Amino acid sequence: MAERRSRSLRTRITAASTLVVAAALVLGALAFYGILSVSIRDATLSAAETRAEQLAARIDAEGPAVVTELDDDVAQVLDEGGRVAAASEEADSGDLPDIDGAPVIAYDDEAMVVVREDLDEGGTLLLAVSVEDDQSTLATVALLLAVAVVAVVALVAAITWWVVGRALRPVERIRAEVDDISADRLDRRIAVPASGDEIAALAGTMNRMLDRLDAAAPAQRRFISDASHELRSPLATIRQHAELAQLHPDATSVGDLAGVVHDEGLRMQELVDALLLLTRLDESPxxxxxxxxxxxxxxxxxxxxxxxxxxxxxxxxxxxxxxxxxxxxxxxxxxxxxxxxxxxxxxxxxxxxxxxxxxxxxxxxxxxxxxxxxxxxxxxxxxxxxxxxxxxxxxxxxxxxxxxxxxxxxxxxxxxxxxxxxxxxxxxxxxxxx
The missing domain is CATH 3.30.565.10 (Histidine kinase-like ATPase, C-terminal domain)
Structure with missing residues (x-):
């Protein structure tokens, strides 16, 4: 039973520590992932805005036809009426939505964000930038964080289980030694470790308790023996006089026998009253x-x-x-x-x-x-x-x-x-x- 309690305590401590560490790691991982995703998105938008500014400068200088010469960019030039005036080769599949910096959209089966830049001669430049590499990077980071959290939690659980078991081992040893001490072996003492920590203090406390019990046990036995002797003496006196009166009724008067019984009865009453008073004083203030x-x-x-x-x-x-x-x-x-x-x-x-x-x-x-x-x-x-x-x-x-x-x-x-x-x-x- 005691071993099961020890294991249960070890399990509870390990579980509590693991939960705390797991919660902290999960919160930290979520915070890191959130900050990283915002940072990557801001960097992508910043790069897209810079590229849009460069293209807008060329369009203002050379005209909208510059856009049609682009091979890798997804860009469109809208006139003042919102119609497509020119588009790059990658943007021929459809109109780009005019949603500057809005959430990720799907364009031509690809995740993109759109930035807009106003042109000096009127009209608007829309530039779409792919974020699939960003999403792939974040997915990889999420996977690594999940694996790291699980691995760290498992490692912490194992280390905590081992450390708690090692810390509780002296306690279990003390418990086993105390459990082995019976009433007739109160002279035994617990080995006090030289660590000087709380375990050593516990062992010292247990030894002092055993010292008190060892000192109290003989006193209690002596007290019971003395009380029995003191009560036996008046009883023996009464019995002797009663037996004498039975054997020699003519030689013993009723008054003498009554006097002996009365006196010895008073002695017994005084002794019992004294014992009861001492017991009451011991038990309550x-x-x-x-x-x-x-x-x-x-x-x-x-x-x-x-x-x-x-x-x-x-x-x-x-x-x-x-x-x-x-x-x-x-x-x-x-x-x-x-x-x-x-x-x-x-x-x-x-x-x-x-x-x-x-x-x-x-x-x-x-x-x-x-x-x-x-x-x-x-x-x-x-x-x-x-x-x-x-x-x-x-x-x-x-x-x-x-x-x-x-x-x-x-x-x-x-x-x-x-x-x-x-x-x-x-x-x-x-x-x-x-």
Missing amino acids: VIRQEAIDLDDLAFAEITRLRAAGAVVDGSGIHAARVRGDVRLVGRLVRNLADNAARHARSAVAIGVLESDGQVLLTVDDDGPGVPAAERERIFERFVRLDEGRARDAGGSGLGLAIARAIAEAEGGSVGVEDSPLGGARFTVVLPAAP
């Missing part, structure tokens, strides 16, 4: 836009964390507004606040500041911090550092990934650095609301 008081969201998180027993400093919060989806921005603040509270030893600090058209949200903790080598990796999905891998100490590993996805969807960014408190500082930069 944020559409809902409204003015959001980011300082109010920050104070709400401080109140929530303090109610849970955490020590939180909110002195760095100043009034600031952003535009976006209030639910997503609220989720962003909450994820960072929960992450700080989870890793903090004793204190968390949240700050909000507007500066130069941007709003900065900072979340600090006095925990172990994030090593410099891990500061980008922690924003990947299902990534938890060794310190946070215990189930009671860490979440599903999606909180920071969701935070970054929301920040980027809202036109901002999020990063991590060392905190003045000794742990980690997460900084979110969002555009300020106008």
Whole structure:
């Protein structure tokens, strides 16, 4: 199928190029033929007029009898009444029409043009000049032009077919190589020609696309594996407690079993909700836009964390507004606040500041911090550092990934650095609301 498409493209390009060249050649040939025919006719008429002037001068000097002595010229002298007063031997077959420079006429089975010249003593000289040689010349030229046009068009078609085929050969090679790359052979790359032209650029683009696919495939497999593992764990817990209750109904209370099912069900719901949110952020940008008081969201998180027993400093919060989806921005603040509270030893600090058209949200903790080598990796999905891998100490590993996805969807960014408190500082930069 691809080979047929390639041949079809080659055929279409060749046909289009040939038609353009053929049209140009035909128009050029017609224009040349028209100009040449006019030029030859004008030259013939000019020569005939010159000859008529010479004969008229002799007639004025010697009389009309001069015409009868002509052997090769077709000439007649008309008197003032329009009657033939004298004629050459070639003009004895009939009267010449008095149509000076008119279209070609047939006289004595020969194509001629007639010119007239007034005589000084009265009367008119009519001189007919044959144009059969001119017509023969033009017919030869027309034949040569037709043959030349056909030959040039055929040559152009052949050259175009060969050139296009040669130009498309690297494209066909690239197509064949890409077509041969399957999901389990994403490490293969296309040979980039050294031509430095558009074909080389196409090969480079295809290789960069394969690089992205090659990098995305393991991440996707890892994501599916991690998601399956995270979902399997609460299911296994629920199943173990249910089997224990079946084997030892007297030793397991309904309340204990219900509590386990409830807690693990919440974990599964939170994980599924997080995955759905990430999928929605991947598939479409944020559409809902409204003015959001980011300082109010920050104070709400401080109140929530303090109610849970955490020590939180909110002195760095100043009034600031952003535009976006209030639910997503609220989720962003909450994820960072929960992450700080989870890793903090004793204190968390949240700050909000507007500066130069941007709003900065900072979340600090006095925990172990994030090593410099891990500061980008922690924003990947299902990534938890060794310190946070215990189930009671860490979440599903999606909180920071969701935070970054929301920040980027809202036109901002999020990063991590060392905190003045000794742990980690997460900084979110969002555009300020106008």
